[in-house]
Amino acid sequence: MLVELLIAWLVSASSLLLVTKLPVGVEVDSTPKAFISAAVLGIVAAVVNPILKAVFFIPNVVTFGLLSGVFTFIIGAISLAVAASLVSGFRLRAGIWSALIGALALSVVSNLIYGFVSL
Template identity: 70%
Template sequence: MDFIDLLIAWLVSASSLLIISQIPVGVEIDSTPKAFVSAAVLGIVAAIVRPIMGLVFAIPNFLTFNLLSGLFTFIITVATFMIAASLVHGFRLRLGIWSAVIGAIALSFVSNLIYNFI
């Protein structure tokens, strides 16, 4: 991934966070600069947490013959979302884990929509 791709991913994530903070899913972001910081932290946390959690879930994933791999990936995404929200002042999950679950789904959906437009 080169610098331009990284910049585009950051802009799409920040824009997606701003959009989902406007719908009533329990995700709140105070300002546009906080959305950019949150997107950067979310990316950094994902880069750190996903390989570690991938190792943790490797055995259950293997034992279920990858039938539940989508579920484990989703759990990792929700955990990443919660960690990022706890690290950034001004990025809140009002309903706790439920906001993280709905927010992770909404972030994925909105990001995919934006990527399809560009």
């Protein structure tokens, strides 16, 4: 259990560092800040995601689940924005747009890294 948590933390921090190299507006001052940001992002996701899933439950039911991927994407962007607001040295240059594009980029990069890790 602890090993999986450490691997997830390492993948998240690495993904965050890689995303900062892309022109998406996500900035992290240093590698230690990336590790702190990844930890805060994990905690924020654990706390905020269930709340936001409850908020988006009715719209998800009304759309018969057709927009569940969109809602999940929005929840990820909100979590990224909250984490960036909590950690000094972790910024979203263009506000919500950086959160949206950064969440997408972070998801893609993390999945690619997990693909290599699981080999």
